[in-house]
Amino acid sequence: MPQHVQGVIAPGRNEPVRVETIVIPDVGPGEAVVKIQACGVCHTDLHYKQGAINDEFPFLLGHEAAGIVESVGEGVTDIEPGDYVILNWRAVCGQCRACRRGRPWYCFDTHNAKQRMTLLDGTELSPALGIGAFAEKTLVAAGQCTKVDPAVAPEVAGLLGCGVMAGIGAAINTGNVGRGDTVAVIGCGGVGDAAIVGSRLAGAAKIIAVDIDDRKLETAKTMGATHTVNSRSTEPVEAIRELTDGFGADVVIEAVGRPETYKQAFYARDLAGTVVLVGVPTPEMQLELPLLDVFGRGGALKSSWYGDCLPSRDFPMLVDLHRQGRIDLAAFVTETIGLGDVEKAFARMHEGDVLRSVVVL
Known part of the structure; x- marks a missing residue:
């Protein structure tokens, strides 16, 4: 049965973002629903809001996230409900010419969820980088979920999903x-x-x-x-x-x-x-x-x-380095905020006094 959750959308070019009710469809084959615990406010999200990526408004913003897998669709074997994951926007296909040549970090056919999340009136949303994680839950391709050690706090782990990894x-x-x-x-x-x-x-x-x-x-x-x-x-x-x-x-x-x-x-x-x-x-x-x-x-x-990364290889490695004290991922977190504070976080980004604002749910 479809779920209703709260999420942050960019309704149009340079318009203020707002919190709306998002409809998440039942999970389909190869897909996963993830309960978001934290998501960093990345400059790429601001680019989406400004229309600098494309004009496929409205966008469901947020992509630098960690959370818990809630459900998986048919054919998914690498993750299961309860897994602690970092979301990635380079879910490799394994079949394209780059993957076949042993260069999956260059994958030319990365996966996203085939279904679209919508607003209550049925308007389809474009999830930022195929993720859309300024939301209580989101729908992604299962390959966009990378399991990591749950000992690392989500507001720290999620940063590996984009900026820190890049x-x-x-x-x-x-x-x-x-x-x-x-x-x-x-x-x-x-x-x-x-x-x-x-x-x-x-x-x-x-x-x-x-x-x-x-x-x-x-x-x-x-x-x-x-x-x-x-x-x-x-x-x-x-x-x-x-x-x-x-x-x-x-x-x-x-x-x-x-x-x-x-x-x-x-x-x-x-x-x-x-x-x-x-x-x-x-x-x-x-x-x-x-x-x-x-x-x-x-x-x-x-x-x-994306730092020419392979999430399945690099995310767990960097989490281990953080746990060993060789990388201080917490040093990147300037503040933690709520879903309703994303517009203010964009303003702070312009002012240059924040390294990362992180939405915590």
């Missing part, structure tokens, strides 16, 4: 940061700070944090940055070169998603170095670079989707 993975999986490397991270929000944590875990010798906000740079130091650069008052490319013996960093991670900061990343890397774009641009943005510079500097220009 940043750590950008450093370790995409950037291949290694022992003794120099790394620069441009943009020190949640994803950038996670990239700093990932670089530290990988053994980087020097980690340079770049931002325009001194508060964020101070936080970056607590995450493992060895040096900081305020790019509002200091030219960042010159500063990064000065800190790397004039060469540039081995890996530069761009966690803003803007053409001007991408150019900084491009010119701040060493010859044959790597640029990783993990910041999410908007559709109208354009990038222009001299092709000769692209050719002459060599190296690699990479984009990192």
